[in-house]
Amino acid sequence: MNHAAHVRGVIRQGRWASHTSGLASDHVQGNVVILPAAEACDFLRYCQRNPKPCPLLAVSEPGQAALPALGADIDICTDLPRYRVWRHGELVDEPTDISALWRKDLVTFVIGCSFSFEQALMEAGLKLRHVEQGKNVAMFRTSIATEAAGPFKGPLVVTMRPLKAAAAIRAVQVTSRFPNVHGAPVHIGDPSLIGITDLSMPDYGDAVEVMPDELPVFWACGVTPQAAIQQARPEFCITHAPGAMLITDLFNNQLASF
Structure with a gap:
């Protein structure tokens, strides 16, 4: 389709x-x-x-x-x-x-x-495991606070895609071109630094394996407002x-x- x-x-x-x-x-x-x-x-x-x-x-x-x-x-x-x-x-x-x-x-x-920049990533030759496996992307609530407005506030939610180091650098270059669909990653590497304790247990979406030679790459996610709605x-x-x-x-x- x-x-x-x-x-x-x-x-x-x-x-x-x-x-x-x-x-x-x-x-x-x-x-x-x-x-x-x-x-x-x-x-x-x-x-x-x-x-x-x-x-x-x-x-x-x-x-x-x-x-x-x-x-x-x-x-x-x-x-x-x-x-x-x-x-x-x-x-x-x-x-x-x-x-x-x-x-x-x-x-x-x-x-x-972020689904919108996935096409550009794949056209650049980057493989996205969740797409290949027919899964929803993995999404996690982080320890990073968003800026409040009235009653709306809450944690930043991110998507995660595992990539090898060279591919992660290329992904930064590609997604920087798309600020209207979250742009460049907000974090690369150790998930505990942004409050994520277990990559096998996403808060939303489906888990995908991160191989030993890969880095987890995190982008801001449009599910963030749902966390703010729960607060507001x-x-x-x-x-x-x-x-x-x-x-x-x-x-x-x-x-x-x-």
């Missing part, structure tokens, strides 16, 4: 409810946060203060399910494989369609996703399920800064 509109159609029909890593690989994917308008201003400031994990691709008008800047036919209520519904900071459901929950005051935020405890919120992204009509190369 390589065409964005086709993949969204399959998702909309309920025929795909898994992670989107490797799907429509030429296209930009986005993390999603949907909040009532009363909390939207604080969350917008949170994203602006934490651009590494929260690079904004689009913000909707209240009540607008369409995102014309990202795709002509996008319906945010149906076009993610799986959603998470939060009430007062507690996860209460993981539906595949949120049409019945939609409200006129809801504002959608779409945040850049808004009365109602919807997010993507980790790894289950919105696939847009934008092409990854459109986001390259040089």
Whole structure:
């Protein structure tokens, strides 16, 4: 499934409810946060203060399910494989369609996703183990605090990809070109320095083995807002399920800064 509109159609029909890593690989994917308008201003400031994990691709008008800047036919209520519904900071459901929950005051935020730079990494000849194994990328909560805005605060969440040293250097060069989808890594090497105790036990996604001749390479992750939502405890919120992204009509190369 390589065409964005086709993949969204399959998702909309309920025929795909898994992670989107490797799907429509030429296209930009986005993390999603949907909040009532009363909390939207604080969350917008949170994203602006934490651009590494929260690079904004689009913000909707209240009540607008369409995102014309990202795709002509996008319906945010149906076009993610799986959603998470939060009430007062507690996860209460993981539906595949949120049409019945939609409200006129809801504002959608779409945040850049590291899946978008994976194509550039692979085109540079770098092998990504989770893609080869058909897994979701491994994600970890760290001891690094994000900058608060109103009630929104919490730890930085990162993705991890194991790479040999030379490949890690090349990955820094490649992903630096994509600041709108997290850019260069935030850490390379010893995971304990950023508060991660066990790479075999990710907080989200699937574990992948790190070989003895490899380094774990960590990028900021758009699941970070979910940790902030747990802290802020808004009365109602919807997010993507980790790894289950919105696939847009934008092409990854459109986001390259040089």
